[in-house]
Amino acid sequence: MEFCDDCGSMMKADDGEWVCGSCGFTKPRGSAESYTVTEDQEASEIIESSGENSLPETDATCPECGNDRAYWYMQQIRSADESETRFFVCTECEHKWREDDN
Known part of the structure; x- marks a missing residue:
């Protein structure tokens, strides 16, 4: 997910570039490897279970x-x-x- 540098709106992927639907700003789309995960972000949303039912x-x-x-x-x-x-x-x-x- 990308946000517009000019207006802050969410951008959409279109033919190898990000396009803002609000103001028309475009920028090239990078590969997935160019995105990094900071220490504050989690690399995965998967929760490992011990095999027992973990529901309340x-x-x-x-x-x-x-x-x-x-x-x-x-x-x-x-x-x-x-x-x-x-x-x-x-x-x-x-x-x-x-x-x-x-």
Whole structure:
């Protein structure tokens, strides 16, 4: 991602150069190797796991087996102006359900 040196708007890649849609400023596009990661930035967004489930647990009754504990996570499945949906995964049978499925 590049930002315009003149107006600060986000630029778009077009035929080997960056082009600002707001003011028309252009500059050559460098190769991916020319970008550096500073100490304040992370080189990767991948989080390594120990193999165990790292999701938080909560009290929730599984509709399949009746177990009273489940892992949960939130996911955006509709448009951005809608709230996220909470999903549960049973700690015993691994049945998966949504919060509004009850």
